[in-house]
Amino acid sequence: MKSFDELSKEFVAKFNTRHFPASPQSLYEPAQYFLGLGGKRIRPVMCLMGNELFDEISPDAYEVAIAIELFHNFTLIHDDIMDKAPLRRGMQTVHEKYDEPTALLSGDVMLVTAYDYINKIKLANIHKIIHVFNNTAKEVCEGQQIDMDFEKKEQVSLPDYINMISLKTSVLLAASLQMGAILGGAGDGNQGHLYEFGKNLGLAFQIQDDYLDAFGDPAKFGKQTGGDIVANKKTFLLIKAMEIGTSAQRKEISELIKTSSPDKVQNMLSIFKACGVDEAARELMAKYSEIAFQHMEDIAVMSIRKKPLEELAKFLVQRDF
Template sequence: MMHSFGELVTKFTSYFNVRHFPMAPSTLYDPCEYFLGLGGKRIRPVMCLMGNELFDKITPDAYHVANAIELFHNFTLIHDDIMDKAPLRRGMQTVHTKFDEPTALLSGDVMMIQAYEYINKVRTNTIHRILTLFNKTAAQVCEGQQLDMDFEKKETVDLDDYIEMIGLKTSVLMAASLQLGAILGGAGDSNAKHLYEFGLNLGIAFQVQDDYLDAFGDPEKFGKQVGGDIVANKKTFLLIHALDVATGAQKEELQNLLKQNEDDKVEKVLAIYRSCGVDEWARSLKEKYVTVAFQHLEDIAVLSVRKKPLKELTSFLVQRDF
């Protein structure tokens, strides 16, 4: 029997909510446990289980790899928070704020090492394929983070370069999570590749939507203030496209607005976005990536009924009133 996306989230969460680290030294390991205790949607490890179940029943190895994926993801978050000087994560203090920066660095390091301990538990002969994909993906996530930091120093960023950065920073881990599960489920190379491309395109669609909702979302529904990216002058899909298509006067006004932090900055930027048709453009860009994702899902050679949970996942990630 196939599990729904929601059932797998529940199953994985109860499996994952154990202590993953030794008791001593508590100054190193308690911050790790504290951070994992902040929760999270656990989407990436569940994608690994879904990738497995698309082809066969879920194996114990899939749970080991799912643990590794979630620990790796949390390691990147601990270090990202240091780089971003972020005081809060999920409404709670970040590790470097609650403890200190050296502790956060070491806790992140040891969390990544623990991820490899879980991969080390894999008992099938696919271990080399698993490790090769996991390592490649881990390096790509670092590349994406570096490109993101590089872009902060640039006046303008090309849309294709931005999409490449998002792919590396966000999408490859989703895509690899699905493909790692597929490998453990006994998928052939062609099916595993289609599933990877499904995840990659879904991840980019998710980021387009995220950028859109930050600007145009309803704060009541999404629980965050509209325009956070605009206040922070973050380069997003919306800003890059607006600078591409704006008239001379609009472009000049937009660039001036980016240099200041007046009370009405968000409203003024949104007005330019609307007059440039950025909102409609973002909707169609998201649809483009969702369509490509679905085409790859369609091309996977398994019974369509087995694909239902992945369609549910797509609805969960990219259909939030947009």
């Protein structure tokens, strides 16, 4: 059984190649540029780990892992256009470095290229893999649309928020594991448990992300905290505070949102603590982590095979940075 780091190195060695023709350069150079910005490659490695949970890693698992990473990068290029984001991993986004039409089109061609890799796998699994891949792809689009819809809304309910982060983030982690499992010959029961493991892990991770953006140690977190508060982002903390806060606290939050005073972050954090939403976030993270680990427990393979995934999960949801 290989660790995340080992599999990551193996994946990167295969992925760091040119995925597109040379010409027209104006279309393919931007696509290749974006892939060159790097990333943790968590999703494709999860596909490999889901595969190794049941069998030796098959060549097809690498093809699907590459397809997953191309799909993920396609969504990032298009999300950056929609969010008008100037930077990604500290570098210019595609629409910023080139222009919007080029970013749109190089994203499109990256999605088509993802299907090229899927098309390389053995016939026996292709219907199932495309089925899971497509359902997930549509869910990720749905999550992005719902997230954009939230920006126009006064208030968002907690179940709606959980549904959104599930679609936008968790299902791709879950499906990456499941597709690896399908290629490893896992039965429906094991596939289902692995999927739920990934989904709940993703939810825990996303809520932790909201938490760390507010309460994390900037030195460890790697970026300034409070960014979500400054941007008035509807995070778990804000939504929960608007749900459980007193009417005075809710009023104060509503007024803080309208301001951009220098102590906005500090004041919002005080309200969050007074409402106890920091504690609520930690509890919910713990709850989703627990559900995730229970599903891992229920997968019918020898526990030694589960080690790398359990370690990855612990790393992802117990980081304090």
